[in-house]
Amino acid sequence: MKNLFSFTFIALLLFSCNDQIEFNSPAVQGNKDGSLWRAEFYAADIDFGGFLVEGGINLERVQLVTVTDTRGTFPLGGDAPNRALFKNSQGVVYSTANNPDESLSLYPTIGEIIVEDISNTTPKTMSGTFWFYAYTSDGLxxxxxxxxxxxxxxxxxxxxxFPND
Structure with a gap:
């Protein structure tokens, strides 16, 4: 009986270890205001010479916009032309192109998009990291x-x- 149990256990291990392990790939995710935010849909585009990466869950969306379509580090905020945007479920847009109201913060918007890899597959894919602080158009x-x-x-x-209203 002990041998039958051992054989059954080993057989289960062998047959349950296959190539169908699920990884979170592709993915767009991060900590939004300290809580895990993971997109359920995502895509990227090359437009106007730069990248636009989008991820979303329900009605929320994150967009990362660079001015060139190469690997590299793209600063956000201040005079940087790159942008990160977030649209919440009520349609309110937060952008690194907006400055905070002085009553809220004296510090400008900041952040960074790093494009680490652009694959040569069909379709091409891209990977990288990001972080940012973004404000509504009124800065509040x-x-x-x-x-x-x-x-x-x-x-x-x-x-x-999406428009930054």
């Missing part, structure tokens, strides 16, 4: 993303940057 509300990752996001096109 903020959202923070830290430890953000976009991994193997397909460059399929058809995306548009």
């Amino acid at each position: 509300n903020t959202v923070n993303f830290s430890q953000g990752v976009f991994h193997e996001i397909p460059l399929i096109g058809g995306l548009e940057e």
Whole structure:
């Protein structure tokens, strides 16, 4: 009986170890205001000479916009032309292109998008990291993303940057 149990256990281990292990790939995720935020859908586009990476869950969206379509580090905030945007479920847009109201913060928006890899697959994919502080157009509300990752996001096109109202 002990041998039968051992054989059954070993057989279960062998047959349950297959190539169907699920990894979170592709993925767009990060800590939004300290809580894990993980996109359920994602895509990327090359437009106007730069990248646009988008991830979303329900009605929320994150967009990362660079001015060139190369690997590299893209600063956000201040005079930097790169942008990170977040649209919440009520349609309110937060952007690194907006400055905070002086009553809220004396510090400007900051952040960074790092494009680490662009694959040569079909379709091409891109991977990297990001973090940012973004404000509403009136500068009174903020959202923070830290430890953000976009991994193997397909460059399929058809995306548009949402307006910063």
